[in-house]
Amino acid sequence: MSQMYKVFVNDKPIIVTSSLKKENIFPTYIIKNIIVDELIYKLQDENIKGIYLHANDLENDWALFIKKFKIVSAAGGLVLNPKKEVLFIFRSNKWDLPKGIIEKGESIETTAIREVEEECGIYNLKIIQPLLTTYHVYYRNGIKLKETHWFLMSSDYSKELVPQIEEEITEVVFKSDIEIHKALKNTYGNIKLVYDTYKEM
Structure with a gap:
């Protein structure tokens, strides 16, 4: 089973993970609280190189996250x-x-x-x-x-x-x-x- 999923937005990663250990100093948000449009808008900031989304139940939260997209x-x-x-x-x-x-x-x-x-x-x-x-x-x-x-x-x-x-x-x-x-x-x-x-x- 995967420990994380990566979604790229203009080559900046959104990392969906249940791990609290971070390899980068990306800002972190709770996956259940996010609004997709706001998330993508944040990534337009040149100072933000990526975003972590913390999931309690990785597989379930990932499935709910991708349902927000076509x-x-x-x-x-x-x-x-x-x-x-x-x-x-x-x-x-x-x-x-x-x-x-x-x-x-x-x-x-x-x-x-x-x-x-x-x-x-x-x-x-x-x-x-x-x-x-x-x-x-x-x-x-x-x-x-x-x-x-x-x-x-x-x-x-x-x-x-x-x-x-x-x-x-x-x-x-x-x-x-x-x-x-x-x-x-x-x-x-x-x-x-x-x-x-x-x-x-």
Whole structure:
């Protein structure tokens, strides 16, 4: 069972936890007392780098917290080639991992493979195992919470990779450890979390 959940708002974390031990000097609020709009407004303050929400019953309080949002479910993959390099995409001037929205009637695994194929022009994908689920808040016709299910995948596909230009992806490339270290300086908090989870396995 998880000891915490992280929701990113413009790369600032809202950390939902039942632990009283804090790793950062983020302000702390009782999760049952919060109003989502007020919480997101607080995070616009450049002096606030993140927020802790204290939960007495983590799983129950988390379930109640995410009900305050309209949830958009997505799935994607961290793909390894035979050299153990990781597949990255470049979109909106940031390095990212391929992912996309789950379509009606589609399984999470099917979505993950379809989205990686579509965004990267890669095939022969195999799911090795689930990695984690990440959460981030964005604005599109109101506040949405994107819940992305990530899978560790592999592929031995060796032909040219083709970025999905209509999704504003301009580059698709497998990166070595040194290149990944550099790419992670220009990515999103959730993507660092996915990569860290893979490295800890």
